[in-house]
Amino acid sequence: MTAAAGARYDAIGRTYGRTRREDPHVAAQVHAALGDARTIVNVGAGSGSYEPADRAVVAVEPSVQMIRQRAGRPAPVVRGVAEALPFADGSFDLALAVLTAHHWTDAAAGLGELARVAARQVVLYFEPLRNRDFWAIEYFPAALDLPSEIDPPGERLLAEHLDLHEVRPVLVPRDCLDGFGVAFWARPEAYLDPDVQSGMSWLAMLPADDLARGTAALRADLASGAWDRRHGHLRTEDVYDGGYRLALAG
Numbered sequence: 001m002t003a004a005a006g007a008r009y010d011a012i013g014r015t016y017g018r019t020r021r022e023d024p025h026v027a028a029q030v031h032a033a034l035g036d037a038r039t040i041v042n043v044g045a046g047s048g049s050y051e052p053a054d055r056a057v058v059a060v061e062p063s064v065q066m067i068r069q070r071a072g073r074p075a076p077v078v079r080g081v082a083e084a085l086p087f088a089d090g091s092f093d094l095a096l097a098v099l100t101a102h103h104w105t106d107a108a109a110g111l112g113e114l115a116r117v118a119a120r121q122v123v124l125y126f127e128p129l130r131n132r133d134f135w136a137i138e139y140f141p142a143a144l145d146l147p148s149e150i151d152p153p154g155e156r157l158l159a160e161h162l163d164l165h166e167v168r169p170v171l172v173p174r175d176c177l178d179g180f181g182v183a184f185w186a187r188p189e190a191y192l193d194p195d196v197q198s199g200m201s202w203l204a205m206l207p208a209d210d211l212a213r214g215t216a217a218l219r220a221d222l223a224s225g226a227w228d229r230r231h232g233h234l235r236t237e238d239v240y241d242g243g244y245r246l247a248l249a250g
Helices: 003-012 024-033 064-068 107-117 141-145 155-161 188-192 194-198 208-224 226-236
Strands: 039-043 056-060 092-098 118-126 164-169 244-249
Touching: 024 118, 024 244, 039 107, 092 107, 107 118, 107 155, 155 164, 155 244, 188 194, 188 208, 208 226
Parallel strands: 039 056, 039 092, 092 118
Antiparallel strands: 118 244, 164 244
């Protein structure tokens, strides 16, 4: 993630405090993956979700807007980017990266930095092929043309640059509190909310015409019942596999 990415989140991250709250189900899986690590660097830390309160954490984040939304988070923050972490080799027990690697300008370099500064790495990411099957892509297909979505880092790239030894699926609960990409898989009405849209980078970065067109189409399908005829079974499911994966390495 570069200074340009930080500037992008200065613009689109304004609603994170309202729509991007830590989900306890996801947090439990992330924290379990940390094992016995005591010192952690959280790279691309954003507003601080999923940082464990019982460990010594240093957050790295390029966006001033995101840093301002870290109220109440005890971890000190260093303004910096994944591709050039300002720490000596082996400074931490573990490097954590949560839903951030797809925004890095050079994912390979960023992963190399995680391995340089910490003996172990935990990365929450999404597998693009599974993610592209999400029903909302029907309404917002231009999202697949965004730089962050064209070739996001998946298991193959992680295995090339980290000593990857386990990949765990992270299933998204129906009542997910954290408004990331597929969080509202069973609550389609949420994708009509401008605050929700602006808290999701894949919608917030869409051209205005594409966003308006997709929103109007979804609203019409919800009103007519067309969405429920195609996808209504999701409303009764408990969890959804949206392609999110937790990589454990080192």
